[in-house]
Amino acid sequence: MIQLDKIVSYHKALGDPTRMRMIILLTEGELTGQELAEKLCISPATVTHHAAKLRAVSLVKERRDKNSIYFTLDHYFMDAYAKAMQQLVADRHTRPASEEQEPTDDKNDRLKLSVIKNFFTADGKLKHIPSQLKKKRIVLQFLAEKLEPGRSYTEKEINAFIGAFHPDFATIRREFIMHAYLFRDNEIYERNPREMWEKWETLS
């Protein structure tokens, strides 16, 4: 599943000339921290700094031998990011048209009403999280609509907001991010615009 802020972090990691050069050197094979420092003409401390950033987005793997640490690229994740990005920016014309007929808006509305009726108690609590994707999105959207657009929320506030409906705020918060109802920068949260919700729906 695509997570917006993971992709942003990935690009941020590669958006530095020193780290990009590290990556390129590593395409030739594994290198120790010291070798990297020498080739890039930077201090070992700086190598550690950058290695941590690359590790944080899983672009490099590390292996310890004797006193040295050997770095290698993680091609699996490199490919994963490339694919995710490609999918993300594919415009709708090049996206395969769905063969099956979309249900009418009317039908969608009825489904929505019934899901909300079935998954929420009379006093507005969420009974449990639907496992079916379509229904889960209906519940998430129903909750997300109660958040104020453009306002910044701390993680604590988001937890409290979700907690008012269901005790497992951690799971639901993660789902909010994954399905692009919320976006997170550093430690602050904000509601995404509706278009983003819909875009993600077509990607799921």
Next chain:
Amino acid sequence: MIQLDKIVSYHKALGDPTRMRMIILLTEGELTGQELAEKLCISPATVTHHAAKLRAVSLVKERRDKNSIYFTLDHYFMDAYAKAMQQLVADRHTRPASEEQEPTDDKNDRLKLSVIKNFFTADGKLKHIPSQLKKKRIVLQFLAEKLEPGRSYTEKEINAFIGAFHPDFATIRREFIMHAYLFRDNEIYERNPREMWEKWETLS
């Protein structure tokens, strides 16, 4: 031709959550600056700021109509960057092996000596820039070896250095960057490690 700092700039441009969200919104179709500001809950000034960064790396195109500016994605460049990056990090095992036999080191050395003898005057000036890629790289490398690794050069210094060999320092400086003999960050230049030279040779 791939340019390292262009790819870094591209990643830096996408390494910001606001810009990434702009891109995603634009995958759905064109939007005016005002609409973007509203949907992203940021001021028009901030939209302009980010739009400038995206434009600088050719990720968006703009069209003026009446008072509004309409932004659209530039899919051509998006694909170009994706391809360049893919090629960059492809490890040598997945790269197609060259069919033809590589010339021996001995033969390479003799070519190198003859190129240097033929393209430089007795007092060390460069007569002209070879048009054949292989010979051009020999000349560029010969010059690049005279630069101190790990030292930072201003553009003025690089120009002066090249100018001592040939008056057209602008062209040669660009070739230095394109073939990864030098790398540039902001306005300062530095010599790349030998491995980077060789890596780029296999990509050319």
Next chain:
DNA sequence: CATCTAATTAGATGAGTGTCAAATGGAAGG
């Protein structure tokens, strides 16, 4: 244990940058 090497952490510094409010520019329409 003592020593050596490599890596990491901590702290400091300087450059870069995301954001907005206010001022400016410029086109469209009275």
Next chain:
DNA sequence: CCTTCCATTTGACACTCATCTAATTAGATG
């Protein structure tokens, strides 16, 4: 000409971040 509506520029502020030095840790080897 004046007004209105966007877009841009400018200046300021806070915050991030790349880099270094110096000190510390971790592991290997006498």
